[in-house]
Structures are given as C-alpha cells and as structure tokens.
Amino acid sequence: MRRVVVTGLGLVTPLGADVETVWANLLAGKSGAGPITRFDASDQKCQIACEVKPADHPYGFDPGKRVDHKIQRQVDPFIVYGIDAAGQALEDAGLTEMDDDLKLRTGCSIGSGIGGLPGIESESIVLHEKGPGRVSPHFVHGRLINLISGQVSIKYGLMGPNHAVVTACSTGAHSIGDAARMIKDGDADIMLAGGAESTINPLGVAGFAQARALNCSFNDRPTEASRPYDKDRDGFVMGEGAGVVVLEEYEHAKARGAKIYAEVVGYGLSGDAYHVTAPHPEGKGAELAMRMALRKAGLAPGDIDYVNAHGTSTMADTIELAAVKRVLGDDLSGASMSSTKSAIGHLLGGAGAVEAIFCILAIRDQIVPPTLNLHNPDEGTEGVDLVPLVAKQREVRAVLNNSFGFGGTNASLVMKKV
C-alpha cells in the first residue's frame, strides 16, 4: 500500500508569513486579532478580525516575494496567500527544481471556502456605478476558488491532478485528505494541498455577523474575543491567510532524502444532515468523521496525544468536545486538546490546512499550542486538558485534527510521527 507523508509546509497567517515565525508566535501565546484596518468598519456590528499584517509589520506579509506584480493586481488576496504558501511549501520540500517527469506526477489540491468575495463586492459596485464595460477582464478568473491550484500549476509547471475543494470551513482538511487519497491511488506522487481565505471585506463581515456567527461583543478588546470553551465566548473572530503542505508518497520521499515531518494515516468525512449553519446538537456527524479517521489510521483512542479542535469560540465548541469524549473517552485518554483559533481566528477555508500544519509542528517539536483566553472553562470541560493560555511540552505521537463547515460537512485527519 502506498503511504503518504508530509515533506513541506507553507503558512500565511495573522501571526506571520512563514512557518517558523507563525509557530513561534503561536507558542508564545500571541494573538493576531485587532481592529479591522482593511476598510472602515465603524458601521459594522463586528469591528475586529485577525488580519494578515502588512509588509512593514514585524511579522507582516510581503506579496511581492513570491507573486508577480501583475497577478497581485488581477486576483483576490486569497489567491495571493495561496500562491505564496504553496511556494513556501515547495521550497521547504526542496522541490523548486523538478524534472519534467516529476512535474507530470505532481498536482495541486488547494481550495477555499468562499473565494474572491472582496473582488465580487468591488466589481459589483463598478458594474452598478460605471456599467458593464468597466468590469475587469480578470474579474472571473481572479475570484474563482480553483485558481490557487490553477496559478500554482502554471507557475511551477505541475501537470498532475488539479483540484480544488469547496466545503466551507472544512475545505483545508478535505483538501489534504483528498490529495492524500490521490497519492494512495497512484494518481500522483506529490500533491500540494491546502486552503486559503480572505473575506475581511464589508460584505463578508456583515454576512457572517448577520448569520450570528461572529463575535460582536468584544470590539473594544479584540485579542480577548476568540475564547473557545470559555463561558464568555460569543462567536468566532474572522481570520485570513493560507496553509499549504507538500504531500508525497513515502518511498518517493525516502528515495530523494526528503525531510519527513509526519505521515497522513487517517481521513474521515461525514455530513450532519441537520442544519445549514448549526451543528447537530449531539455532534453525530463530527463523531462519525473522527471514528472513520481513527479506523482508517488503525489507531486506538489512547494513541492520540493531541487534538486540534475545530473550536471556533461558539456554542458549538461544547458539542464538538462531547463528541471527542465519546470517541476518545471522558479524559480523552490523556490527549491534550486546544483550539488555535483563539490566536489566529477562524481562517474558514484555510483553517483545516493551517491547523493541520500546527499539528505537524506539534509532532516535530513535541509541544502543543495553547487555547488563549480560556479563563473560565464552560461546563463539560472538566477533566479535559484544553491547554489553557500556555503552550505545553509533552509527548506527541499522533494527532487528530477536526474541521466542520456550514452545510454540515465534517472532516477529520489523523497524522502521526514516522
């Protein structure tokens, strides 16, 4: 059976624009949240977000590093983030120079939950105010969700499977899981897999606020707003960015002497079949996804040392925790579980991939990142190590990573040390 390992990582997040900076900031307990600066949010119910910082910030993002000036002008930010993260991952894996044969065996599976909402918003205004003759000729392909995979394949000449998942906030996890299957099935030897999002624009913020999903009560204390499992949690904080991994067939990675971070051993998927935005109150779908991932991994509950929760800082947190308890046991069989959305916000379609990378780094460094702002744990959290406030050094052999999305779509990944 073909095995799939991770050999490269790339991140663009509100805590930094490279893997080591993001990880150091995350472990140090920093928050990426702040007042919205991207536009005037004074008339919005929610006025805070976790924005990717500008290039002149100590851990800001310089789009010019890996994305051509012309492309930056033509596409939405989620595509720029995705191209950069994919470039980082390829560089990390030592795969920037591939021969033609390998390019035929290398593909992309980089999705997004929503896609180019800021550009859809601004071009709608152009259409309304100036007419159809002023709509950009780059409007469509600068907003399409599969255009990260498209742009990356063009930039690096990758002619393997070209795919893009769209499953709301499960996108990043599904992208990695689906890409791992493509390698297992022999469709490719290498896949760039992940997700990206950037919807911190008036329409995106208003839409999520109207759906009662966003935190609107901490506008004066942005870094305290994302507080998964805390009694005072009141909705998620929107984040943005991208996470991309290089997945590679194990023998292929070994033969070229690649650095191997972890193995993708389990992938579970399910549907809630319940409600468009609310999770099933008993977390049945979440439980099914986790059980499937563990079964595929051939691991027992006691083998999991860390769970990176979906944990959005909404009422759904306790539903997820109850489901995790049913799968792993009331004390999670000794596993630690944290929500890194407390630090970087909810990256929506990018979340599952970024959080998978945090899981991989937890395996590499044998340390688990904290849940920030967890001062008063909600009922039902007793006896569970939610890694409050401070990162924790501990043994991390295998990890479980959960992602759940609107529409009731669930994905769980299990990864372990090789």
Added chain:
Amino acid sequence: MSDTADRVKKIVVEHLGVEADKVTEDASFIDDLGADSLDIVELVMAFEEEFGVEIPDDAAEKISTVSDAIKYINENKG
C-alpha cells in the same frame, strides 16, 4: 503629446509590472512587455478612464504597441 506619452507609460508600468525603461514607444505589449490579450483589454479600459476617450473594440484590436495607444488617444481625446 509628451504628456499623453508619459501618462500612457505610467499606466502600462502599473498594470503590467514592468520596468519603466522597457516601456519604449515601439514596445509591443505582447511581444516585449509580457501582456496577454486580457491584459490589453484591461489597459484599454485604463486608457479610456484616464483620457476620457471611447476606444471601440475594433480600434482596440489594432493597438499593439505603446505608440499605437498614444497615437489613438491623441487623435481621439476631447
């Protein structure tokens, strides 16, 4: 004349992300400046905005160099 040329060149530099000294008057958008057909559509729109001219599709199709653009604008602007 030179005013039009400078403004055209500025738009080309901004839209195509090329070095200013490459935007000579006889430079071809596609062959010398790395544009594709959609980039030219976008450039033509930017010229229309900047100079308040209408550049119909059949005229736009004939604009292939920087000097073609400058010439058309000078002949048609109000």
